[in-house]
Amino acid sequence: MNNRIFLALSSLTILANFAYAGSPPADAIRGKTLYKIYCTQCHGLEGDGYGINVADMEVLPRDHTETKEMKTRTDKDLFKAIKFGGKAIDKSVLMPNWDGNLSDRQIDDLVEYLRVLCCTKTGK
Amino acid sequence: MFHSVRKGAVPGSLKVLLSAMACWLPLATALAEDVGQYVSKSCAGCHALTQAEIKNADVSERARRKGPPLYYAGDKFKQKWLERWLAKPVRLRPAGSFPPDHTIVTDDGDVIDRATLKDHLALPAGKTKLVAGYLMGLHMGDKPLLNSQYKPKKISKMLGSMDFNKFKGCSACHRDAADNGGVSGPELYTAWSRMQPEFLISYIKDPVAWDVHTMMPDKHLKEKEIHKLVDYLKLIGEAAQ
Numbered sequence: 001m002n003n004r005i006f007l008a009l010s011s012l013t014i015l016a017n018f019a020y021a022g023s024p025p026a027d028a029i030r031g032k033t034l035y036k037i038y039c040t041q042c043h044g045l046e047g048d049g050y051g052i053n054v055a056d057m058e059v060l061p062r063d064h065t066e067t068k069e070m071k072t073r074t075d076k077d078l079f080k081a082i083k084f085g086g087k088a089i090d091k092s093v094l095m096p097n098w099d100g101n102l103s104d105r106q107i108d109d110l111v112e113y114l115r116v117l118c119c120t121k122t123g124k
Numbered sequence: 125m126f127h128s129v130r131k132g133a134v135p136g137s138l139k140v141l142l143s144a145m146a147c148w149l150p151l152a153t154a155l156a157e158d159v160g161q162y163v164s165k166s167c168a169g170c171h172a173l174t175q176a177e178i179k180n181a182d183v184s185e186r187a188r189r190k191g192p193p194l195y196y197a198g199d200k201f202k203q204k205w206l207e208r209w210l211a212k213p214v215r216l217r218p219a220g221s222f223p224p225d226h227t228i229v230t231d232d233g234d235v236i237d238r239a240t241l242k243d244h245l246a247l248p249a250g251k252t253k254l255v256a257g258y259l260m261g262l263h264m265g266d267k268p269l270l271n272s273q274y275k276p277k278k279i280s281k282m283l284g285s286m287d288f289n290k291f292k293g294c295s296a297c298h299r300d301a302a303d304n305g306g307v308s309g310p311e312l313y314t315a316w317s318r319m320q321p322e323f324l325i326s327y328i329k330d331p332v333a334w335d336v337h338t339m340m341p342d343k344h345l346k347e348k349e350i351h352k353l354v355d356y357l358k359l360i361g362e363a364a365q
Contacts, residue, residue, distance in 0.1 A: 058290075098341055
């Protein structure tokens with residue numbers, strides 16, 4: 001078996017074990033790819049808020065691994081922040097709106113991945 | 125081509141001209157084909173030369189890109205800049221083509237892993253004009269995206285900078301000076317000498333239309349707001365020259 005497929009399958013199983021018994025974990029895996037492409041530049045490769053762009057930023061991007069804080073946000077809150085950006089939720093304009101780049105489906109995938117990142121062991 | 129011109133319909137002087145062209149044309153075409161072949165061979169491995177390569181791929185394509193797309197080079201670059209750069213390339217994207225590939229996690233947060241960034245190949249002097257000319261012939265051409273009728277206006281450095289940094293948040297990803305701003309996007313303090321004004325406006329207005337997987341967010345800015353940002357890019361670009 002090709003290494004990549006094997007990796008994808010094994011992370012699928014891990015995800016399923018931790019948080020997704022029942023629901024399709026493929027969402028979070030697609031979300032992870034999207035997160036790497038669009039979000040890590042600011043939120044960091046590990047999602048801790050310390051991406052390569054933060055040196056000159058006046059507001060730090062949210063630490064998506066901070067379980068306590070992230071648990072206070074509903075999926076709808078997260079969806080809205082990603083789709084319409086910081087301005088729409090009375091936060092910094094430095095968090096861009098992604099509605100022009102990503103479909104609702106892709107934003108759902110990102111929300112699923114944020115849940116893995118914030119609140120499961122695989123996310124850490 | 126010339127076969128379709130009826131003999132009797134061609135006046136003598138034009139006939140001479142046409143036959144002169146006929147022996148010149150194959151040579152020119154051969155040269156152009158050579159450049160095309162050269163670019164396919166030497167550049168296509170890292171640069172998308174057709175829009176389809178990107179449009180028909182799924183989004184993970186962006187993570188595999190080894191260089192920025194060139195299929196709209198003719199809409200984007202100023203030819204003079206292109207000729208100079210191809211002969212003597214300098215870094216434009218501080219963190220490379222796909223920043224996560226050149227990032228390492230440290231205790232002080234993520235930093236650029238400079239050791240993984242390679243210098244761009246430089247073209248030999250005899251090739252730069254030919255290749256630049258070829259690239260300037262590449263256009264996207266499926267939508268009239270370049271019609272803003274932009275007329276530069278004056279803007280103060282302070283207001284422009286506040287707009288770029290604070291209000292529009294461009295500096296989160298772009299540098300407006302060698303020592304200010306984010307590093308995931310191309311530097312913009314040299315944008316004015318590098319790119320055509322109409323392209324700057326169009327890309328800021330609708331980056332996704334140019335590149336479906338661009339990392340640049342579409343901020344839904346109004347035409348006027350964009351003109352102001354480009355006035356600022358002009359101001360800092362001319363100062364940098």
